[in-house]
Amino acid sequence: MIKKEQQLAEMGEETKMQQLRSKATELLLREDWRESIQAYSTFISLCQAQISKTHRESDPDNLSKLRKSLCLALSNRAEARFRLKEFRDALKDCEDALQIDGTHFKTLLCKGKILLSLNRYSLALGCFREALVLDPQCNGNLEMLNGFIDKCKKLDYVSRTGNFDVSDWVLSGFSGKCPDLGEFVGTVEIKRSEISGRGLFSTKNIDVGALVLVTKAVATERCILPKGEGDLGENAQLVMWKNFIDKVNESASKCPKTQHLISKLSAGENEDDLEIPDISLFKPETEATHVFPNESLDVDKILSILDVNSLVEDAVSAKVLGRDGDFYGVGLWLLPSFINHSCSPNARRLHIGDYVIVLASREVKAGEEITFAYYDVLSPLSKRKDMEKTWGFYCKCKRCKYEEGMQSKPEIEEIKVVLERGLDVGCAIFRLEEYMKRGVVRGKEKGYFRASFWKAFSEAYQSEKTVRRWGRKIPALEPLVESLVEAVGSDERVLKVLIRKLTKCGGGFGEMERAIKLGRGVYGKVVKKQAMRILLELGIEKPTLNGLAMLPKFSQNESDQL
Numbered sequence: 403m404i405k406k407e408q409q410l411a412e413m414g415e416e417t418k419m420q421q422l423r424s425k426a427t428e429l430l431l432r433e434d435w436r437e438s439i440q441a442y443s444t445f446i447s448l449c450q451a452q453i454s455k456t457h458r459e460s461d462p463d464n465l466s467k468l469r470k471s472l473c474l475a476l477s478n479r480a481e482a483r484f485r486l487k488e489f490r491d492a493l494k495d496c497e498d499a500l501q502i503d504g505t506h507f508k509t510l511l512c513k514g515k516i517l518l519s520l521n522r523y524s525l526a527l528g529c530f531r532e533a534l535v536l537d538p539q540c541n542g543n544l545e546m547l548n549g550f551i552d553k554c555k556k557l558d559y560v561s562r563t564g565n566f567d568v569s570d571w572v573l574s575g576f577s578g579k580c581p582d583l584g585e586f587v588g589t590v591e592i593k594r595s596e597i598s599g600r601g602l603f604s605t606k607n608i609d610v611g612a613l614v615l616v617t618k619a620v621a622t623e624r625c626i627l628p629k630g631e632g633d634l635g636e637n638a639q640l641v642m643w644k645n646f647i648d649k650v651n652e653s654a655s656k657c658p659k660t661q662h663l664i665s666k667l668s669a670g671e672n673e674d675d676l677e678i679p680d681i682s683l684f685k686p687e688t689e690a691t692h693v694f695p696n697e698s699l700d701v702d703k704i705l706s707i708l709d710v711n712s713l714v715e716d717a718v719s720a721k722v723l724g725r726d727g728d729f730y731g732v733g734l735w736l737l738p739s740f741i742n743h744s745c746s747p748n749a750r751r752l753h754i755g756d757y758v759i760v761l762a763s764r765e766v767k768a769g770e771e772i773t774f775a776y777y778d779v780l781s782p783l784s785k786r787k788d789m790e791k792t793w794g795f796y797c798k799c800k801r802c803k804y805e806e807g808m809q810s811k812p813e814i815e816e817i818k819v820v821l822e823r824g825l826d827v828g829c830a831i832f833r834l835e836e837y838m839k840r841g842v843v844r845g846k847e848k849g850y851f852r853a854s855f856w857k858a859f860s861e862a863y864q865s866e867k868t869v870r871r872w873g874r875k876i877p878a879l880e881p882l883v884e885s886l887v888e889a890v891g892s893d894e895r896v897l898k899v900l901i902r903k904l905t906k907c908g909g910g911f912g913e914m915e916r917a918i919k920l921g922r923g924v925y926g927k928v929v930k931k932q933a934m935r936i937l938l939e940l941g942i943e944k945p946t947l948n949g950l951a952m953l954p955k956f957s958q959n960e961s962d963q964l
């Protein structure tokens with residue numbers, strides 16, 4: 403009698419489990435991820451309870467059936483959690499499912515996708531390859547699986563070498579999805595900085611245009627700012643900022659590594675006492691060997707951290723590729739948060755999708771600190787001082803120290819007066835160059851001053867009248883560009899003036915080479931020449947002759963590779 407009751411109870415449990423499983427599957431198919439996770443969780447608990455009650459010896463078939471169901475349920479819950487970007491929990495489900503059946507195809511596929519999203523490319527590749535071996539036809543998903551394998555191989559290569567190329571995407575007119583970028587940390591380390599707190603330093607020489615790092619945002623938020631000033635714009639920014647904070651909190655709560663690394667960022671105070679994190683923590687595969695504590699960050703600290711470290715995508719010193727200019731975007735990127743500002747920077751940011759690419763905008767020597775501009779460095783000292791105030795620090799870079807020392811020189815004051823009064827920019831440039839020629843200013847410092855008075859230079863070189871009037875009394879554009887690049891790195895506005903001159907007057911091989919070098923400092927080592935050409939022409943009105951742009955062409959016998 404007792405046995406019968408027990409059997410009936412078991413049948414009841416079984417029916418309940420079947421119903422739950424069907425409901426969970428239906429919810430999964432309907433892509434109702436949250437609800438399906440709940441249904442699977444109940445099913446999994448019941449299933450685990452049944453398994454612990456079932457005897458291996460007396461009922462091996464039932465036990466095997468239950469274990470199969472549990473494995474599938476864990477795998478499906480992993481998929482739902484993956485869709486919600488709950489990667490840590492999804493990965494745990496996959497591990498549990500694979501403990502039951504190490505050759506479960508669906509779980510291996512899901513685990514590969516999770517690892518790929520966590521930028522752990524070689525581990526992801528291992529999962530996809532294992533799945534392919536298990537089922538060479540892949541349930542009809544062969545194409546998809548091969549796609550994942552190719553992607554992992556590509557990203558793994560990029561993350562090891564930093565050799566990525568956006569040429570094809572540029573050549574396609576930035577159409578379609580942004581290219582897949584692998585996370586990459588170049589030859590850099592975090593050290594105590596003379597500028598402030600910690601900074602990022604190169605451990606080897608870095609060429610112009612070579613990548614320093616590529617990293618995906620913890621979170622980004624974008625909006626289209628309403629045209630015109632006032633409340634509307636401010637409200638849109640407030641909403642954007644609030645959404646951004648929520649997204650950062652969400653990402654941190656889902657990933658202990660992200661949470662841990664956010665906690666290491668500066669909140670703006672006592673920077674010189676802050677811990678120096680090991681660079682390996684920022685490398686894609688680190689998670690596999692590290693256990694990150696589950697720590698929570700208090701709201702005030704997060705707000706201060708975001709205040710100090712968030713970057714605006716389309717700052718003057720950054721370039722956003724492949725998106726129309728109406729968007730305003732803000733984001734948090736972890737490793738770039740260790741990069742200090744300098745008014746004489748050697749790196750710049752390039753934004754593609756949610757990735758930020760930091761590249762050398764001029765040659766960087768081993769041991770040099772990597773810096774980029776938080777605000778416009780092609781501006782005079784007084785303006786930069788105003789901008790640093792809004793950033794909440796007093797800039798301690800070499801250029802500021804030097805220019806502060808020269809500030810009171812009457813010659814510099816006179817030039818400022820000429821410019822403020824809107825008098826002839828050629829005259830201001832002439833006076834500046836004469837002052838520097840007299841020997842007080844040499845080498846890189848010349849570039850500092852030229853960058854401070856860039857506005858005058860740019861106006862002068864774009865006015866044929868000024869160039870004609872002042873002739874050799876003002877420097878030729880090419881050496882000026884070189885001196886600017888030495889002082890502040892490549893800049894697209896300087897590039898634009900150079901390209902305008904080339905499109906107007908034509909130019910030889912040397913000029914084109916110079917433009918390409920400058921282009922590399924702005925866009926990185928774009929491999930295909932035609933793609934670089936398109937980038938060089940971005941943002942300049944192209945004078946056309948019989949419909950052809952007049953930028954000097956690459957000759958036929960030059961290969962397409964730079």
Ligand SMILES: C[S@@+](CC[C@H](N)C(=O)[O-])C[C@H]1O[C@@H](n2cnc3c(N)ncnc32)[C@H](O)[C@@H]1O
Pocket residue numbers: 597598599600601667668670673676710711738739740741742743744745793794795796797798799
């Ligand atoms: C994004 S963090 C840069 C990394 C920071 N030094 C650290 O230790 O975490 C920005 C903060 O660094 C400091 N900082 C960056 N550039 C600076 C500069 N040129 N002069 C003075 N302080 C600077 C300021 O305190 C700023 O708020």
